[in-house]
Amino acid sequence: MTTLSYMLLLFVTLDIFQTVSLGKSGVTTNVTCSLKSNIIRWDWTPRFPMCSETMGSNIKIFDVAKGKVALKRFVHRLKLLENSTLQIKHPFSSDSGLFTCVSHNGETSKTEIQIEPGCKNNVLLEKHSASHSLTLKCSLCKTTPIYELNRFEWKLNNTPATNIKGVSVSMNGDILEIHSTQKVSPGKWICIFSLNTLWFAEYCMDEDKEDKEIDTDNRIGGLQVLQIVGIILLAIILVLAVIVIAFLYNKFAVRKGETYQLTKDDNAEIAIIQSDASRTDPMLEAPSELNYMTIMFSENQATAVALGRPNVYASLKVK
Known part of the structure; x- marks a missing residue:
């Protein structure tokens, strides 16, 4: 156990x-x-x-x-x-x-x-979420005189974001707003710097069309709840197992006590006589209420226990 x-x-x-x-x-x-x-x-x-x-x-x-x-x-x-x-x-x-x-x-x-999200390929991607809306913003990690203007393009799974309903992009493309994450297809959102396509950043959305973040505290708390539930279920299983084992043990003990046992002795003879209900007990002069008879003996000792088959008379003759 x-x-x-x-x-x-x-x-x-x-x-x-x-x-x-x-x-x-x-x-x-x-x-x-x-x-x-x-x-x-x-x-x-x-x-x-x-x-x-x-x-x-x-x-x-x-x-x-x-x-x-x-x-x-x-x-x-x-x-x-x-x-x-x-x-x-x-x-x-x-x-x-x-x-x-x-x-x-x-x-x-x-x-x-x-x-x-962070700085990747010289593009810093930031996000701001509220309810079912999501705002993504891109900017250069490091700027040079050549690239003073932050001009970006957005794509979702290689489809221009400007062609997607429920999405709006700012004038220079640095800000993308998803008005309802429930209505926008999930996948890879890519922010690409227009003047250098090697500079880009990506953001992934879940397949259930909701933007989800891993909250370490909540996730660990959830794991702890699952552990508690598992322990409770385990305790219930163990309690049920103990009850079943106790029931089976008790049933086995009763059956063992009812088992007909005889210890054969060379100095004793046992006669078991089948009787019908009309016969009477010679000692009580009334129908016998003795329904069962088991005789156990050893070393010239005899013990009578009320066990056996219905309506049985037994006599013991010791030599």
């Missing part, structure tokens, strides 16, 4: 626990692995499949044995450090997701990474 309880508790804990970490676009981010044993690979489940243009879950991105990146989008951007830490260079918003290190014996350690 103790081992079963521990396994169930371990299952509940491992099933819901994961680390949440925040990063910035363009700023190198490290993903730690809590496993003690040697790991064989790193997997990735994108948070924004449409934005990252990568579908699926638990996609292998780094092969530890070969020391090579296993997914094209991360080529030249991943590096394995000491203690099995994975380093992500020049992270994009679309890199957000669940990173999992896997050991040789199948153990896993999960870390959810959310890459927040």
